[in-house]
Amino acid sequence: MRLHQISMTNFKQYYGKQSIEFAGSDEKDFENVTVIFGENGRGKTTLYRSILFGFYGDLSLEQDDYENNKNSTIYLANTKALEEASRENKGIEVKVNISFFHEHEYYELERYFQAIKDKNGFIYEDSPSVKLTIIKKNGNANNLNENEEEDIKEIINNILDERVKNYFLFDGERIESLTKASKKQRENIQLGIKNLLKIDDLFLLKEAFEENKKTVTKDLKKISTGDMLKNIKDRENIAMRIDEAKENKQQLQEEIATASKEKEDVDATLKDLDSQKPTLDKIIETEERLEKLNSALDDYQEELVNITPTISVLLAKDLIGELIVDLEDNKIKEDIPEDLKNALIETLLNEFICICGREIKIDSKEYENLIEWKKSSEGQTTERNVMKFFGDLRSTIEHIRHHENTISILLKNVSDLEEQIDINTYELERYKKQVEEVPEDKQKLDIQYRDKLSEKIGKLKEESKFIEERITELNDEEKRLIKKYKSLSVEDELQKQLKEKEKLIEKSSQALIAIINNFIVEVKNELEERANNIFKNLIDISGSKNLKKIVVNDDYTLDVLDWNGRPFLANISAGQRQIISLSFITALAEVAGGESMLEIPLFMDTPFGRLSPEHRYNLVKYIPEITPQWILLVTGSEFRKEEEAKFLKQTGKWDKFYVLESKSEAETKIKEMLAEEFFALKTEV
Structure with a gap:
């Protein structure tokens, strides 16, 4: 294209x-x-x-x-x-x-x-x-x-394909994030690989298998006793402990990534202690922005205070609405205008002549009807008052709606301004922390903090390794329980059917996972190969002497190896990091296009x-x-x-x-x- x-x-x-x-x-x-x-x-x-x-x-x-x-x-x-x-x-x-x-x-x-x-x-x-x-x-x-x-x-x-559309724009944030060992980096790479595979239906099918397996296990648990029931409960417990251990490991990885990022920031500060002017400019700009925001907030709050006396009528909104509905339902609709009707009745009674021209006698039925009509007409004064009240209610409800809308707009403006004030206040404090307030001691303090971070990272890695070993032990225990479960005899025909169904789901699920994993390995290998071809063309001479290849780890982190095969990402420059990211993103685009020459x-x-x-x-x-x-x-x-x-x-x-x-x-x-x-x-x- x-x-x-x-x-x-x-x-x-x-x-x-x-x-x-x-x-x-x-x-x-x-x-x-x-x-x-x-x-x-x-x-x-x-x-x-x-x-x-x-x-x-x-x-x-x-x-x-x-x-x-x-x-x-x-x-x-x-x-x-x-x-x-x-x-x-x-x-x-x-x-x-x-x-x-x-x-x-x-x-x-x-x-x-x-x-x-x-x-x-x-x-x-x-x-x-x-x-x-x-x-x-x-x-x-x-x-x-x-x-x-x-x-x-x-x-x-x-x-x-819409699933790979985001790999044709390289923005600074994405380039920057790909070489940082963070959750966002892993998610970006994992999502990229998943989208490149274009096998969304397989992932949905995998989730469906997992849900079906849980349902069958619950059904088995309901009808099982003895060793079978104990085995099912033990396997559920092991699965829960494995999930908890994996979650703990992920949290530790996040802490390691955060500490590593802080360490990088300290290193950058140590290398550039005298570059405070840009930060000071940002502080001044943010303070001026906050002053304008607070002034605008005061204006809106003053408007709210001025409109307060009219707010009380809002409390009657629902009641007034109900009255209007009742009056509309019971409103009398007349075909003859009220004033014309009264004049006509008086004329007929005074002249004793019907509209048709016949004479009306005092004791006649026609005369009695006219008298009744006159009495009902006298009630029209009440109706007029009611209709006037009805009109007043309609005016009141319009008044309420107007003020309700005004108040809604004012409250939204106040909320938006308060949010902007919070954001700018946070930014101001962040900028202030960046400014070197104690020039003589700052370098020493930074070095001490860097040492503490290094020690913290080391301990977190040890804890993470221990949890990894624990996960391996739990997985082995789960395999032992599954093996024992297979040897347990069934108690009735229903249990036999459920166990066979569970076995079929497990077998299908494992086959599907194997297919997906094979696809992932193929894409990862292709990405690595293409990323390294691009990397060799982009890296400078100095970098090519130290850096051998880019690798995508099993946990979807991006790394680079030196010529001794050791992970070397933590030791490279910011420019080299950017080249690694550009190489990998370009490789993503190449694989998405399906050709060695991007299409x-x-x-x-x-x-x-x-x-x-x-x-x-x-x-x-x-x-x-x-x-x-x-x-x-x-x-x-x-x-x-x-x-x-x-x-x-x-x-x-x-x-x-x-x-x-x-x-x-x-x-x-x-x-x-x-x-x-x-x-x-x-x-x-």
């Missing part, structure tokens, strides 16, 4: 219609590198977000980290366009168009939705719709509309980090050779004229160049320039 163009209309920061045409869209193109240049917050990551939205309808990215922002809502509509439209009580269309080539056919994919901002400032976004046009090799067009969304989804997944575009968001000049040169030289398209999202501080830009220009692969110009917080313009113009460009765009 090769991207041709992406157009965004009122999408996030991109006001109006903004487009990018990618280098390398034709297989014959030699130049295949597109550089998108802009500082943080200008919309670099939004470009990748628009790709995933266009292809899959994703409303959020993996790195949006919803676990820490569960109450956050990510809006895709451009706020400036929404604000302009809201002044005319109108909505806007948000749209992403992606055109690309795949196997010599041309695809135009469009995903869109309507968005509106109401008078209270609330934003509403419709569910996205999608359309797809395919231009076949013979020139015929196949058009699929929003009613064929499932067909479109299947077509896109056949080109680029999909590769996005990299600020990938250069702490790389040495030699590493940077190797990266810009090698990556364009293994991918059909390389889209680089860079900042001025990272993509420097004398290094990365110069190296990339020398490769002859750099074709397209775009600058993200910020007109305002809600408006970024995409400006196309020649690659040569970068060298005359001011980096503070």
Whole structure:
């Protein structure tokens, strides 16, 4: 697959219609590198977000980290366009168009939705719709509309499977996390391998077997006695103890990872004791931000105080609602207006003449009916009062709703501000702790703390090893109990059937686990092989003398071995760590693409980090050779004229160049320039 163009209309920061045409869209193109240049917050990551939205309808990215922002809502509509439209009580269309080539056919994919901002400032976004046009090799067009969304989804997944979509964007956080022995690292690698296998159904089947086995065991337990019952209870107990031991081991691993990270941080501090200015700048910025937030909070709280006298009526909301319902149910509906009816009755009684012209006698039935009608009419005064009361109640309920909405908005604003104040207060304290308050003693204290951390890590590793040995003993005990269980005689036909069923489930489960494990081993081996091939091309001469190969451990941690076969990750530089991560992620993308030459575009968001000049040169030289398209999202501080830009220009692969110009917080313009113009460009765009 090769991207041709992406157009965004009122999408996030991109006001109006903004487009990018990618280098390398034709297989014959030699130049295949597109550089998108802009500082943080200008919309670099939004470009990748628009790709995933266009292809899959994703409303959020993996790195949006919803676990820490569960109450956050990510809006895709451009706020400036929404604000302009809201002044005319109108909505806007948000749209992403992606055109690309795949196997010599041309695809135009469009995903869109309507968005509106109401008078209270609330934003509403419709569910996205999608359309797809395919231009076949013979020139015929196949058009699929929003009613064929499932067909479109299947077509896109056949080109680029949704399960591996996240391995084509390298962001700084992912690069940084892969070489840290943490739970997040293991989860990233494990999830990557699982997604690459594309055997989700096998994992679901494995879980189903485990649940069935538990059910059968419970049934056996109910009808068993003697040695059979004791064996079942003992096996349940052993299984529970194994799970507890594994959980304890995992907790210890987390503590080891945390202590190791702290040790790394202390090492970094010891190497860079005089770099306090950036932290001090952050403290000042955070204090100013807190001052503004607290001022805004005071304003909202004052509004709440002012509205307090009207809040008491809210307590009667339910009662008033019930009264309105009762009055509506019992309201008298008349066909003749009340005043006209009274005048008519008086005329008939005074003139003793019926409407039809006949004479009305005093003792007649007609006369009695008129008298009754007059009496009922006199009750209309009460009805008028009731209806006036009814109107007053309706006005009151509207008043309640208005204030209820106002209070709701104010409380939400207060809550949001308090949350932001808490976050910034936490950040301020964190920055303050980073500042060196006792210059003379700090180095000594850091070294002492480092020693304590090293001692703690050693003890945790010993404890972890002991638990590992305990797990082995428990597993052996479980095997012994299972062997004994198989030799126990059955007591009745039902028990025999359940035992046979349990045996079949266990056998099937073990066979399935063996299949999955074989797949995992194959993928791990392929990942290691490809990662090492890439690593050899990216690592500098100094690193190649010390580092032999990248390995994926059984616990899904990433490591690197020296030439003596010893784990060496803890001893390498930050730049070398980054090269290892880049090698492994590129290998993930290669395996996902299914070819040694990547069959999909590769996005990299600020990938250069702490790389040495030699590493940077190797990266810009090698990556364009293994991918059909390389889209680089860079900042001025990272993509420097004398290094990365110069190296990339020398490769002859750099074709397209775009600058993200910020007109305002809600408006970024995409400006196309020649690659040569970068060298005359001011980096503070």
